Amino acid sequence: MTTAASSLRSLPTLAALTAGLMGLALLLAFFVAPEDADQGISQRIFYIHVPIALTAYFCFGLGAWKALLLLWKGDERYDLESYVAIHQGTIFGSLTLITGAIWAKASWGVWWTWDSNQLVLFLTLFLFYCAYFMLRFSLPEGARRARSSAVYALFGVVLIPISFLAIRLAEDFIHPTTFTRDGPQMTGTMFTAFCVSWAAVTLLAYVLYRVELAGKRLHSDLRELREALE
């Protein structure tokens, strides 16, 4: 039986740190970072949209890494860790698509455009991982489901660098490129606000991952206990 309760000990501190960092990120994004000369106030969506998108990539990558560990070492706990990371990835992926659509409407006048490789590839990645849940829940619980889910999660990881680099590999004139080989194309305060927002969103994802994982482990422990008692 896993010790789900012991893994929760550091969570209140992490949650408080996340709340503090979120507050600081909002303060920097709205009151310290200067207004963009080109896009005006709508550019401030950048401080939430890009960190969320990067976090979604990270969660999908983490899910794939845990899947690889499951296939490599055969330890069942990696199955749950991979599942929770991919679940987090789809949540942050949904948020990326929604905040991106709002920003697109504000900047380009449309909610979505099929002409941008970056958008289409991110949608493909998102839908690929949405289908992961269909596969997972269509199979009976056990080692076969864990292995099949892990293989599927590993296939999806190929899409991450393609989606991330699409904007650079193809000539995408619609979606802006902020980070080039010459460094970030923004002022120092804008970059600081972005970094703090990124740290806050990453920490938020980590806290939610830990909470969800602890809940799932606790549920599993209780089921084992019920089976032993009945």
Added chain:
Amino acid sequence: MTGGEYVAAAYGVVFVFVLVYVAIIAAKLARLQRETAELLELAGRRGSAGDRPVA
């Protein structure tokens, strides 16, 4: 809609998502607490039945 309203909508969506997620987790936690209480009761009944002297 103005630029400011779009910004508010983007940040608002994130806030609502996190809030809904936390509410779902809280509901699941409440269910786990109920399950734990049930199991404690079951274990208590088993314990008292085991302690009973054989006639």
